[in-house]
Amino acid sequence: MMKYNIQKFGFDFYPRCWQLEISHLIFADDLFLLSAGTKLSMIVFKHTMEDFEAISGLRSNLQKCNLFAVSNTNGLYQEFFVFSGINKAIHPVTYLGVPLLSSKLGNRDCNVLVDKMVKRLKSWANKKLSYRGRL
Known part of the structure; x- marks a missing residue:
C-alpha cells in the first residue's frame, strides 16, 4: 500500500x-x-x-x-x-532497549540492555535450578 x-x-x-x-x-x-x-x-x-x-x-x-x-x-x-x-x-530514541544512534554503539549505550538480560537470567536460574545448583 x-x-x-x-x-x-x-x-x-x-x-x-x-x-x-x-x-x-x-x-x-x-x-x-x-x-x-x-x-x-x-x-x-x-x-x-x-x-x-x-x-x-x-x-x-x-x-x-x-x-x-x-x-x-x-x-x-x-x-x-x-x-x-x-x-x-x-x-535518544530506544528500540528494544538499545538507543538508535547514527554513530557506533559503545559499551555504555548497551548497559541498560545488558543489565536487563543479566537480571532476567538470574531470575530464571533461581527458578529453575535446585538449591544445590544455585550454590
Missing part, C-alpha cells in the same frame, strides 16, 4: 534513503516510517495508515506511536503532531 501511494501521490524520501526508495521498515509488529518530513510525505503516511485501517480493520495505537524528528527547520513536525495525534519522541 505504501509503495502504491508513493507512486500515486509522490513522496519525499529521507535523504539517505532515496536511492533505494526506502520509505518504511518493518520488524515483527513494529513499523518505522522514514521521510524527509515534508507535508506531502506526512499526508502519504496518514493516507496509507487510514487505508490500511479501513481494509484490515486493525487500528494503530497512537499512544504507543512516536515521531522522531532529525531536524525541525520548517516547523512541519509540530503541525504533524497535531495532524496525526502521534507523540514526539525524546532523543
